[in-house]
Amino acid sequence: MKKITVKLVVWRQNGPDEKGFFKTYFAENIDTDASFLEMLDVVNEGLVKNGSEPIAFAHDCREGICGTCGAVVNGEAHGPREKLTLCQLHMRSFSNGDTIVLEPFRARALPIVKDLVVDRSALDRIVQAGGYISVRTGSAPDANAIPVPKKDADQAFDAAQCIGCAACVAACPNASAMLMMSAKVSHLSSLPQGQPESKQRVLDMVSQMVKEGFGGCSNEYQCEVACPKGISVKYIAQLNRQYLLSAIKSE
Amino acid sequence: MKKFILSLVGIKQLVALSGLAMVGFLIAHLLGNFLIFSGPIAINNYAYKLHSLGPVLWVARIGLLAMFLLHFSLVIYLVIVNKRARNGSYAVPIHKKTRSIFTQTMRYSGLLIFIYIIVHLLDFTFTPHTVDNSVIDGVYYGLYGHVYNYFLNPIRSIFYIVTMFAIGFHLVHGVQSVLQTFGFYHKLYTPIIVKSSWIIAVIVALGFSSIPVYVCLHNYLGWEIYVAT
Incomplete structure (x- = not known):
C-alpha cells in the first residue's frame, strides 16, 4: 500500500460576505487508494482534533451521480482526470510532495457559502x-x-x-x-x-x-x-x- | 420578440450575423483589390464603376456601417456581462484546454481591426486622390498611384500587414463560431467548416498582405507600371 504526503493550499472563507484567503495544510501519509474527499476527511479529522474549523466541502453520494461535490483542483474543475467528479478522483492521480491548490467554483451566480461550498x-x-x-x-x-x-x-x-x-x-x-x-x-x-x-x-x-x-x-x-x-x-x-x-x- | 432578441443568446446571434456580413464584404473587397495586379487601368475602372453605382453604393455603405457598429457595440456589452459573471479570479488560472490563441485574442484582434478601419477610412475613403499623393514618376495614376505611394511608407505597410493578420486571427474562430451560434452542429460538416474558416482566414490575411508586398517589390525592383492599351 503506497502512502503519499501532499501540500494543500485551500480557499477558506467563513461566510458568504466574509473575505476569503488561502491556507496551507499538509495531508500526511495518505493512502493512494483513498479518494480525494477521503483525503479531505483525514485532514479535517486532524483539524477537529486540534480544535480548528474543518474545511467545508459539499458531498453526498460519493459515486459521481448526485452532482453535489466539486471544486477547482489546480485550475481544473473536478481535478486532473477527465469525465470524473471530485469524489471519483483518487489520490493515485497525485505524486508524493505535490502541491494541490483547492478553490471553490467561482461565478457571481454561484455565491460561496463557506470555504469550498457554493450555492x-x-x-x-x-x-x-x-x-x-x-x-x-x-x-x-x-x-x-x-x-x-x-x-x-x-x-x-x-x-x-x-x-x-x-x-x-x-x-x-x-x-x-x-x-x-x-x-x-x-x-x-x-x-x-x-x-x-x-x-x-x-x-x-x-x-x-x-x-x-x-x-x-x-x-x-x-x-x-x-x-x-x-x-x-x-x-x-x-x-x-x-x-x-x-x-x-x-x- | 424584442425581449428575446436582446438576451445573451439573441445578442450573440446578432454579433454572428453582423460578423458574417462583414466577412462577405471583406471577400468582395479583396477580390476588387486584386485588380491592382492588373495595373492602374483595371483598378481605377473598377473604382469608377463602383462609384457610379450612386444610391446603391450608399445603401451598401450604410448597411456596412450599421453591421460594423452593431457588431462592435454588442460585443462590448457581451464582454462587460461576461466579465461580471466571474466573481473573483482563480489563483491557479483555469487550464486552457480548448482555448486557443485565436479565441483568447478575439477582443484584442477586434480592437486592432476597429482602430485600423478608422485609419483606413481616413486615409482612403476621405482622402481624395490628388497630384500630391497619386503621382508616380511624374505621372498621375489616381487610385492606383494613391495606393502605391501609401505602401511605399514601411510603417504604414507593416501596420497594414499586422492588421490583416489580426483579421485572420479573428476569422479563424469567428467564421466557424457563427454556425455553432446559429445552432448548426453536424458530425461530418462541422470539422469541414472549421477547416474552411482556417482557409478563409489565411486567404484574407495573405491576400490583403500581398498588396503592400507587391508594391514594395514593384518599387524596389523597378518594374514598369503596366498600362494596357
Missing part, C-alpha cells in the same frame, strides 16, 4: 423556469403508448446525464451555464412528451440564466472537457437553434 440554487431556478412537462394525471399511462424513436430516446438520455454540478460554469471563461442549460433543454425537447412546452422552455430558461447573472457562450468549449458526464457542446448548438426559432415566433 447552486441558481441552477435549480433555471430548471424550474422551464424544465418541466405537462402530463395527464390519474392512472399510469400504458407503456409505449407514445412511440419514441430510438435515436431521440438515446439523445434525450445522453443529455439527461447532466448532474448539475456546475463544473461547466466553473471552467467557462464567462462563467456561463449554457452547457448545463442546453442539456436540460435537449433532454426534454428531444422527447414527444416535452413538445408542448418546447418553445417557451428555451426562452424562459435563457431569461432565467441571464437574470441569475451567468455570462454568455463564446464557443470556446472549455465546459465540454470539464463536464464529468461528457455532455457535448452540440446541445448548445441545439439550444441556440431552438432559441432563434422560438424567439422569432414569440410575440
